[in-house]
Amino acid sequence: MKAASSLHEKIRETIEGKILSGAWVPGYRIPFERDLMSQYGCARMTVNRALGSLVDAGLIVRRRRVGSFVAQPHIRSVILDIPDIKADVVARGGSYGLRLLSRKVRKANRADEKALAGQGPVMVLRCLHLANGRPFALEDRIINLKAVPAAAAADFSVEPPGTWLLVHVPWTEAEHRITAVNADAATSEILDVPAGEACLLLERRTWRGKANITSVRQTFVGATYDLIARFTSKSMAPQKHSAV
Amino acid sequence: MKAASSLHEKIRETIEGKILSGAWVPGYRIPFERDLMSQYGCARMTVNRALGSLVDAGLIVRRRRVGSFVAQPHIRSVILDIPDIKADVVARGGSYGLRLLSRKVRKANRADEKALAGQGPVMVLRCLHLANGRPFALEDRIINLKAVPAAAAADFSVEPPGTWLLVHVPWTEAEHRITAVNADAATSEILDVPAGEACLLLERRTWRGKANITSVRQTFVGATYDLIARFTSKSMAPQKHSAV
DNA sequence: TTTTGCAATATGTCTAGACATTAAAGAGCG
């Protein structure tokens, strides 16, 4: 555990420890600010800051005139990174390659609007990700050029569009859909696997505010790709997805 | 957007708006605390609190003696609910059914220890989840009876083990692995699909503290199951990633 | 008995300072 360099962090971590260890169960009344002040010999603002950050973390709830209480655990969820394929492959010591199969700019048609929920010019990309020289994932992507005009000038034959977008465009909302499909003839040929091979299909739509930024559909060969999500309620930290 | 009832929230939201709209690009220098003080006519602590919460949200980075800057977009994460199959099916308006195929209690053998990373008595379950009378998912589960002795008395022929565990056992850590596989002969027969059908395979191990609670392997027919994850950055807890 | 009003209290927000810490920039020197 990292050293708490400041007092408000020490207070925060002490209380956090009580909650996560189960010593203070949900609903337990946390000592009043006044008591924590005298316990730590500090000003109220310092205690207040510690408790405030516990509220932000969802570990406690506070009510005026009433007090502070350990929050009911409500999150039954895990954290999953937005996968960046290039970073993934490289992180595992593989060599990454990219082949841009097609790139078009056009007005959004009916199908695009369904995927993007927007109108105006879009860029339609199809590219193949390679790991160690072998096909790894097939990606079909639509980028909303009205929301991301700079994408028109980007060179997606070198840097994968997902990587470019992650760096250049902050996003506020994303929706994922994960399912399994049998590779059809065209897909199996591109990915160089037998027809009917089980593939992991990941569809993602990303927004910034109300504006839809991009919609992507990635097909991974099931045998060579896992999505791994790990959740630790303590640190909220490590989440990994990895290729095998 | 909710009304900012306090000044530090107003300041925070104003700056957040600049960043999310793209007006202030990553790397942009945010006005100094001193300037924001005079702009809003408030004390430094108030500005400091607003900026502090933006740091927690990962939107800005601050460096002593240097200043505050719009953060590079992070590789952020999405929240994936721990799926409860029964609740899922019911939520989609289907009728849920359960068939307990086998239930055994035994000492952990080599394979169990690999899955559970523990010793002692375990309960081994195999059950089939039905949606609208049709096979939906096949589940193989191992429960660590040393960690969850109450499971020995539970009736898993009515309530699915996953549902029972969610309600009765709080967990602190979970690891998921998601991949796609072609159904083998035995699986395809149980799920009543053609052999080779693409299936979504979800493996999950769950801990409470150091104790492994359960390990489960669920096979869904790809054509009838999606995993959906939605993420909104506003509600996100602090995530300390280095910038891309 | 029921309702209304009031006081008590814990948190929410804010102020105007203080000193600590860090890192950039300049000063002095070999």
Add this chain to the structure above:
DNA sequence: CGCTCTTTAATGTCTAGACATATTGCAAAA
């Protein structure tokens, strides 16, 4: 020119108050 030392500027933390706001319990009035 390259090195160390000092200055300085911006954030990090903290204090001892202040007033605001929400909620509870109690007391008084209907």
